[in-house]
Amino acid sequence: MEYEVVIGLETHAELATITKLFCGCSTQFGAEPNTQVCPVCLGMPGVLPVMNKKAFEYALKAAVALNCEINRFTNFDRKSYYYPDLPKNYQISQNYYNLGINGCMNIDLNGNRKTIRIHNVHLEEEAGKLIHPEETGADYSLVDFNRAGVPLLEIVSYPDMRTVDEVDSYMQTLRKILLYTEVSDCKMQEGSLRFEASISLRKKGIDKLGNRVEIKNLNSMKSVIKAIEYEAIRQSALLDKGETIDRETRLWDEVNGKSARMRSKEESQDYRYFPEPDLLPVLIDEKWLSAIKNSIPELPLARKQRFVEAFKLSDYDASILTEEKVLADSFEECVKIMDRPKAFSNWITNDLLREVKDRKLDINSLQIKPKQLALLVEIVEKGTISSTIAKEVFSEMVQTGKDPQKIIEEKGLTQISDEGLIEAVIDKIIASNPSVIEDYKKGKKNALAFLVGQVMKETKGKANPKMVNELLKGKVGI
Secondary structure (H helix, E strand, O other), X not given: OOEEEEEEEEEEEEXXXXXXOOOOOEOOOOOXXXXXXXXXXXXXXXXXXXXXXXHHHHHHHHHHHOOOEEOOEEOOEEEEOOOXXXXXXXEEEOOOOOOEEEEEEEEEEOOEEEEEEEEEEEEEEOOOEEEOOOOOXXXXXXXXXXXXXXXXXXXXXXXXXXXXXXXXXHXXXXXXXXXXXXXXXXXXXXXXXEEEEEEEEEEOOOOOOOOOEEEEOOOOHHHHHHHHHHHHHHHHHHHHOOOXXXXXXXXXXXXXXEEEEEEEOOOHHHHOOEEOOOOOXXXXXXXXHHHHHHOOOOOHHHHHHHHHHXXXXXXXXXXXXXXXXXXXXXXXXXXXXXOOHHHHHHHHHHHHHXXXXXXXXXXXXXXXXXXXXXXXXXXXXXXXOOHHHHHHHHHHHHHHOOOHHHHHHHHOOOOEOOHHHHHHHHHHHHHHOHHHHHHHHOOOOHHHHHHHHHHHHHOXXXXXXXXXXXXXXXXXXX
16 A cells, blocks of 8 residues: 556547548458458558548547647658568658647546546558467467558556556546547447556655556456556555566456466567658648537537436436447437437437447337437327337337337227226225235235236236326225
């Protein structure tokens, strides 16, 4: 506890373009290995890269959303290093003139805000992917170059985080911003969003930073948290022994839950950066920058706060609704149709998300539309169906995309509000449960709930619950 943990993150996000950064090859995930390649992304002699304007605009959009100072003059550099999945033996990146610098992002920690500074945002090309055979004794690896040249956004934070809770909030918030601005699909399972953590320790009260260790091979946000927790313990044990922490890069072993040394930490000069001679600098004029700024939607933290204030939602409900842009958009569309924010919040955060989880649905491809959900809420309020039946109708709506009224008609789910019919069922239930009636008369009020349940069961949930309660009380009241 005498040490303070200092944490910074590098985030790599593949941009949502359909073609690569410097050629026309597809960026589609999951294609047969080495089928989405050409002489440019394979680094063949004599080829010339041509910048993908859409990729540059996506990177610029992210930099603006992260409150960066935008370099109006920016260019690309060659970052030289050898690795089997890097066909040119250098990576086209940005070093001398990053696209965005000195940005910041607010994170929310149980209602308290903290600002995390962004060192820089820059655009570069992806490397390929090594595939290591799983069979025992295999002494080779395979290379898939489909990913080589995919546009990659790198976001480098300052070492402003001190706890894993702050790191988790940073990752979640940054992911939401990238999704809201639609610059990346952020699918970690496909490698389109990755984090690398830098961790150092220093004694509390000391300003000077300790030697940092960078952790790679982090395939999920949970892995990031586990790696930081492990590394903090490992480094503190070394410091307690009077040893020094080496500046190094370590790989995270997910299976064994520990990090292992990969190499000493490179410095900028190790990459022998120099300006990319085959690409012209990019000049960003005011008109272009203004257009990008105007394209940025309301970001998640601001939207969450507005939902709390404008719709009187709880902080928790607003957080869930703004987790995905499609949820927040659907909620607002519903409220425009019918002013019932709490009802729509409940349906979306409880029933809709449960259906998505249970059925393993893509939240961005749901069949149910805001107009249909608004109609369902209206039908329930009119008493056409009970809230219990409404859940059955809603499930069918999610599955088929049908309007609620059509489902109600097809399945004969209209609520029974005929007093005579309900009274006949109640008489039958009372006659069948004399001991329960006696319990109720002796003051056991939960006995009434049992009787109501029996009536609802007998009518398959169609009886008007309010009418059932009133009629039962009239017949068994004392």
